[in-house]
C-alpha cells in the first residue's frame with residue numbers, strides 16, 4: 001500500500017478498499033461506464049486499483065494522443081500477466097515491447113503479407129467473390145425465415161483470417177477450424193472483466209483454488225497445442241504452390257521465408273512465429289465480427305440510413321463485384337463504417353500498455369513500469385466534438401453536398417477505433433478493406449429487414465455487452481431476403 005501510494009498517490013482516482021482496491025465499484029457488465037463516471041469526477045487521467053494492480057487510464061483526446069502518439073515510445077511496452085503467458089507463452093508481437101526488434105519486424109512482415117493482396121485488382125475481386133459466396137449460401141438457405149447472423153459472420157471472418165495466416169481454406173466443420181475457433185473464443189473469455197481472470201494475473205496461486213478462468217485457459221491451451229501441431233505437421237512442410245495464395249502470401253509463410261534468409265541472430269524464434277499466427281487470428285476475428293454484427297442491428301434500427309446506403313451502392317456499383325477503389329465514390333458507405341466504429345466503440349479501451357521509462361502525461365508524472373490504457377470510448381463520445389455522440393448519424397462525416405469532410409476535420413481526428421501512434425492496430429488496413437467489401441456485397445445482394453415476431457434489442461452503447469476484450473450487441477434475428 002505504501003509503495004503504491006509513493007508511486008501513484010499524486011494521480012486522482014476513486015478510493016478503494018484494502019486488498020481488492022476498486023474491484024467492487026466497477027460495473028462488471030459495463031466497466032467503461034464506471035470509468036466514464038470516474039473521468040467526470042477525477043479528470044483526464046485517473047488510476048484504478050484492481051487487487052493491488054494500478055491501471056492508469058487516459059480519458060481525453062489530449063491525454064490519449066500524448067500516451068499513444070507523441071510519447072508512444074515511452075508507453076510502448078506491454079504487460080505480461082499470467083493469462084497472456086498461459087496460452088501463447090507471452091510470445092507474438094501483440095505482447096512484445098516496442099523495443100523488442102522482433103516487434104517491429106513482425107509488424108512489417110504482417111503488413112507485407114496484407115499488402116500482397118492490396119494492389120492486385122484480380123485478388124481483391126477473388127476475395128470479394130469468396131466472401132460473398134459464403135454469405136450468400138448461408139443466408140439464402142433461410143430466405144424468408146429470420147436468423148441470427150452471428151455464427152455466419154464469425155465463421156466467415158475466421159475462415160478469411162485463417163486463409164490469410166496459414167494459406168489454407170478450412171472447412172468450417174473440420175476439427176482444426178473448430179479448434180482455432182475455440183482457442184479464439186476461450187482466450188477472449190479469459191479476458192472478460194466480469195469474470196475472475198483479473199485475480200489470476202495478480203495471484204497466480206488462485207489457480208489451485210477453483211479459479212474458473214484458469215479452467216478456461218487450460219482448455220484454450222489444449223487447443224493451442226493442437227493448432228501448433230497441425231501447423232507443424234500439415235502446413236509448414238507444404239511447398240509454395242500447395243498453399244492457397246488467394247489472399248496473398250500467407251503470413252506464416254512470410255515469417256518462415258524471412259527466417260530462412262536472415263542471419264541466425266536475426267531469426268524470429270519458433271515460439272514467436274506461432275504466437276504471431278495465434279495472436280493475429282485472435283485480434284483479427286473478434287473486433288471485425290462484432291463490428292459487423294452491431295452494424296446490421298444498428299441499420300435495422302435506422303432504416304432511413306440503410307436505404308440511403310443501399311441506394312448509393314446500387315447507383316455506383318450496381319450488380320458487379322465491388323472493388324477497393326470504389327471507396328472514394330461511396331462517401332456514405334464510408335461514413336456509415338466510421339460512424340459504427342465510433343458509435344459502437346467495439347474496443348472501448350486499448351490493450352494495456354506499459355511505460356518503459358519514467359515519463360509524464362500532460363505534466364503528471366508516470367513512473368516506469370506503470371500499466372496504462374487509453375479510453376477510446378470517451379474520445380468518441382466527446383460532446384464538444386460530436387455534439388450528439390449518442391445518436392447514430394453517419395452524416396456527421398459528410399459536408400452539405402454529401403462528400404467526405406476534409407481529413408483534417410475534428411470529427412476525423414477524434415475517430416480512433418484502431419488507436420493511434422506506433423502501436424496502432426496492426427490489421428487496420430485489412431479490417432477496413434474487409435468491412436468495406438463485405439458491407440457492399442451483403443447489402444447489394446440482400447434486403448435485410450426486421451421481423452415483427454423477433455423484436456430487436458437496442459443498439460446504443462449502454463445496451464452492448466462486454467464480450468471479453470470487445471463489446472457486442474445482444475443477440476437478434478433478422479430476415480435476409482435475396483434480391484436475385
Ligand code: HEM
Pocket residue numbers: 068093094095107279280283284285287288291341346347349350351352417418419420422423424425426427428430431
Ligand atoms: C474493426 C476491426 C478492428 C478494430 C476496431 C481493432 C482495434 C484495435 C485496437 C484498439 C488495438 C489496440 C491498440 C493499442 O493497444 O494501442 C488493436 C491492436 C491490434 N490489432 Fe486490431 N482491430 C481490428 C481488426 C484487426 C484485424 C483484422 C487484425 C489482423 C489482421 C488486427 C490485428 C491487431 C494486432 C496484431 C494488434 C496489436 C498491435 C501491437 O501490439 O503492436 N486487428 N486493434
